[in-house]
Amino acid sequence: NAGVTQTPKFQVLKTGQSMTLQCAQDMNHNSMYWYRQDPGMGLRLIYYSASEGTTDKGEVPNGYNVSRLNKREFSLRLESAAPSQTSVYFCASSESTGGSGNTIYFGEGSWLTVV
Amino acid sequence: GNSVTQMEGPVTLSEEAFLTINCTYTATGYPSLFWYVQYPGEGLQLLLKATKADDKGSNKGFEATYRKETTSFHLEKGSVQVSDSAVYFCALSEKPGGSYIPTFGRGTSLIVHP
Numbered sequence: 001n002a003g004v005t006q007t008p009k010f011q012v013l014k015t016g017q018s019m020t021l022q023c024a025q026d027m028n029h030n031s032m033y034w035y036r037q038d039p040g041m042g043l044r045l046i047y048y049s050a051s052e053g054t055t056d057k058g059e060v061p062n063g064y065n066v067s068r069l070n071k072r073e074f075s076l077r078l079e080s081a082a083p084s085q086t087s088v089y090f091c092a093s094s095e096s097t098g099g100s101g102n103t104i105y106f107g108e109g110s111w112l113t114v115v
Numbered sequence: 116g117n118s119v120t121q122m123e124g125p126v127t128l129s130e131e132a133f134l135t136i137n138c139t140y141t142a143t144g145y146p147s148l149f150w151y152v153q154y155p156g157e158g159l160q161l162l163l164k165a166t167k168a169d170d171k172g173s174n175k176g177f178e179a180t181y182r183k184e185t186t187s188f189h190l191e192k193g194s195v196q197v198s199d200s201a202v203y204f205c206a207l208s209e210k211p212g213g214s215y216i217p218t219f220g221r222g223t224s225l226i227v228h229p
Contacts, residue, residue: 004158033216042204042221043159050214058216090158097214100147101166104217106158 002026004107006091012113013081021076021110023091030096032074033058033104034066036087043090049074050097081114088112117142119205119220127226128195136190136223138179138205146209148172148181148188149217153202162190162203200227 006023013019025032034046035058045058049068063085065077074093078085091107122137140148147166151159163172168183177192188205205220 040221043219045216048214048216056214092158097216100145100208100210100215101164102208102215103149103161103164104151104159106160108156108158 004091004093004105006089006107006110008110009108010111012115013078014115015081015083017081018077018079019081019112020078021089021091021112022073023075023107024073025091025093025105026072027093027105028071029093029105030071031094031102032068033092033094034064034074034076035090035092036060037090037109038087046076046089048097078112081112083114086112086114117146117207117209117218119207119218121203121205121220121223124202124222124224125226126223127228129228130197131194132227134190134192134195134199134225136203136205136225138188138190138220140186140188140205140207142186142207142209144209145183146207147215148179149206149208150177150179150188150190151204151206151219153204153222155201159204195225195227197227197229200225 033048035043047066089110094102118141149164150162152162163174165172165181171180202222208217
């Protein structure tokens with residue numbers, strides 16, 4: 001009954017360090033997403049993958065890269081972390097991006113602090 | 116482009132009070148509309164949805180009606196409980212560029228006191 005699992009849950013980075021957030025889903029979903037959540041800003045889409053083998057930029061992609069490793073896994077990489085990337089990151093998945101009524105399923109979040 | 120506007124929070128209520136959280140949207144076509152809820156320390160989860168005009172979504176005593184004429188999807192509950200304290204997000208899903216990618220509002224925090 002795992003759903004969407006993301007790691008790590010908490011991380012502190014120094015400015016300039018790199019790290020990768022891992023995400024996996026066990027619902028056989030085609031589409032996966034990375035969002036960031038900041039106070040007063042709601043959820044903003046960083047990148048998404050409509051299907052295995054494809055990735056597209058969302059609203060705030062600068063400073064991030066993604067890899068859709070296989071159908072289950074979608075990772076987010078910060079190459080050179082900046083304090084502005086301090087945020088809560090959510091991975092999510094859905095059956096596809098081909099239907100307007102599709103439900104998005106979220107992981108529990110990763111709290112990242114860049115000092 | 117698409118956008119969702121929610122009322123500012125926090126909304127503070129006493130237990131058993133009536134709840135309304137306003138949500139209006141801007142879209143070019145006929146989106147699906149959603150309410151998601153985020154409990155403290157957790158990810159978002161779907162509360163209810165409506166996929167066409169005049170549909171009413173409902174779950175756990177919450178309901179919202181898709182009003183195309185007023186481009187609104189207000190969330191209501193007749194009698195809130197302390198356990199309803201959470202952040203509520205209105206969202207829409209449309210296909211402006213070929214994929215249905217949801218757009219979220221900024222969230223409204225609800226605090227229910229005993």
